[in-house]
Amino acid sequence: MTDRFSLLPRTVYGQMVAIVISSMLVTIFVVAFLVVALRPTVPPLPEGPWPNALAIETAIDALRASPTATRDAVARGMSAPDMQIQTTGPFPCARIPTEHFSVLLRRILKAQPDNRDAIITESTCDADSSGMTSTHIDMPREGIFITAHNGINHHLPQLMRATLPLIVSFLSMLVIMGTLSLWSLWRINRPLKVLANKADTFGHDITPEPLTEQGPLELRRVARAFNRMQARIAAATEERTRMLMAIGHDLRTPLTRLSMRIEMGGPDAAPAALRNDLWLMNRMLNGALSFLKGQGDTEPAERVDIGALVESVCAEFEAIGRNVTYQGDLGLTCLCQPVAVARMVNNLIDNACKFGSHVRVDTRRHDNEAIIEVADNGPGIPSEMHDIVLLPFARLDPARSADGGLGLGLSIIHDIVQRHRGTLTFHHNQPSGLRVRIALPLDPHGTRGRPPETHAVH
Known part of the structure; x- marks a missing residue:
């Protein structure tokens, strides 16, 4: 199956890292946008009476510069819910002990150069309908009377700057956890659910x-x-x-x-x-x-000289009078199961002896493989049957069972070759017969620097 190209990493680890990094980048951009959008045009004032002092100073300067006839209208125009100004007389006040807020406000006003010679009196009045106490600033010489609520300065930008670390942490956790949860549900849980259903079905239908x-x-x-x-x-x-x-x-x-x-x-x-x-x-x-x-079979693998092993099997057939000829190289070392390989060669030669009168066995090196060839002069196997005869219990003639064979010989050979990561092929032998070729990988450490030695058994 060909994988489609995707910018998303292919592994679970890589995808999770990509999601975390992407979520952090998104969080940084969101926080940067909030900082820029909520940034005030002027730096916010600290907590305390500073906004009231600034407003009162501005009002006093404006009233001083206004003509007498318009001063009352200017005072009403500058009044606000939290600060009221009038020129006719002091505001009514239910006095309470003077608070530090009122004293500090008077000191701020008195510190201005234009107010150093002015008579400024302050007093703290009881809470009104808004629930806040107020400071009264009276300047009887100028005819300016001001009352301002004693409130703490809380600007939204200042509040955002104070809570920005918590907002960053919360947004980052929210984005990362939400994205990972949705991703895990879609990319991991769904395929695992399909796999679990398939495994459950496999228990009933193989x-x-x-x-x-x-x-x-x-x-x-x-x-x-x-x-x-x-x-x-x-x-x-x-x-x-x-x-x-x-x-x-x-x-x-x-x-x-x-x-x-x-x-x-x-x-x-x-x-x-x-x-x-x-x-x-x-x-x-x-x-x-x-x-x-x-x-x-769990036979342990050993380094074996394939040529010597095949030669010994051929010698056993020669000893019982079979017409078997061996011509091959020695010193071809393979990491294999010696008993299984000997059984493989024995089955090959035994099959060849059943269908042919003369069997020729050869071993040689080809690149990084040891080649074992067993050739006979029998009828051979048709090309269309080469794959079928490797299956267990397969015979060229299914009706023939009088010899007690089950059609397992070539299947056993094929299984041993596959266990050794080798290949098995069939070829026509000239002028007649079959040539079976087996290629087994050589041990790179066992054959290094050892030239093969040719040996023959007749």
Whole structure:
């Protein structure tokens, strides 16, 4: 399956890092926008009477510069809910002990150069309907009377600047956690839910549709591994079914013949004939058990001279009178299971001896592989049957079972070759016959600096 190009990282770790970095960048941009948008045109004043003092100073200067006839109108125009100004007389006041707020406001006003010679009196009055106390500033010589609420200065920009660290932390956590939650629900939980459903279905049906490879790279690997596991289990189950069918089919003939011999009696029930049928059934069962045992073989791997191992197998066939010729190189070291490889070569030569009168075995080096070739002068195998004969319980002639074979020889050989990460191919032998070629990877440490030595057995 070809992955589509995407700017998003392919792994879960990479995607989570990308989400966190993106969320932090978004948070920084949002906070920067808030800082710029809420930044005041002038620096905010600190808490205290400073805004009132600034407003009162401005009002006093304006009234001093106004004509007498318009001063009262100017005072009313500058009045506000929190600060009122009049020129007719003092505001009514229910005096209470003077607060520090009022004293500080008088000192601020008195510090101005124009107010140093002015008579300024302050007094703190009880709370009015707004719930706040007020400071009365009276300047009887100028005819200016002011009352201002004693409030603390809280500007919105100042409040935002004070709470900005909390806002940054909250927004960052909110964006990161929200994004990761949504991403995990969509990119991780959904493929895992599909995988769980497929695994549950697989418990009842071993041949469902393959799982779609989607999501991050780790989940795609899980889906790919699940599909491979599903295919292997389905193939193993099919192989077991085929084995049982083959054993049942092949055992039926000798069992029927054995039953008829016993029923009919006479020469057909001779001990030699009965023993032959029993031997045939025993060979069939031993072949099936040997195949099953070979699939779970856990023989440790060793460094083996392939040429010497093949030569020793050929010598055993020569010792029992088989026409087997070996011509090959020694010193080809492979990391393999020696018993399994010897069994593979033995099966190859045994099959060749069954169908041909002369067998030639050769070993040589080709690049980084050790090549084992077994050639005979028999009828060979048709090209269209090359893949079929490698399947368990497959025969060129399904009706032939009198020799007790189950069609497992080439299947066992193929299984051993696959375990050693090698290849098995069939070729036509000239002028007639079959040539089986097996390529096994050489051990790079075992063959370094060792030239092959040619040796022959006749």
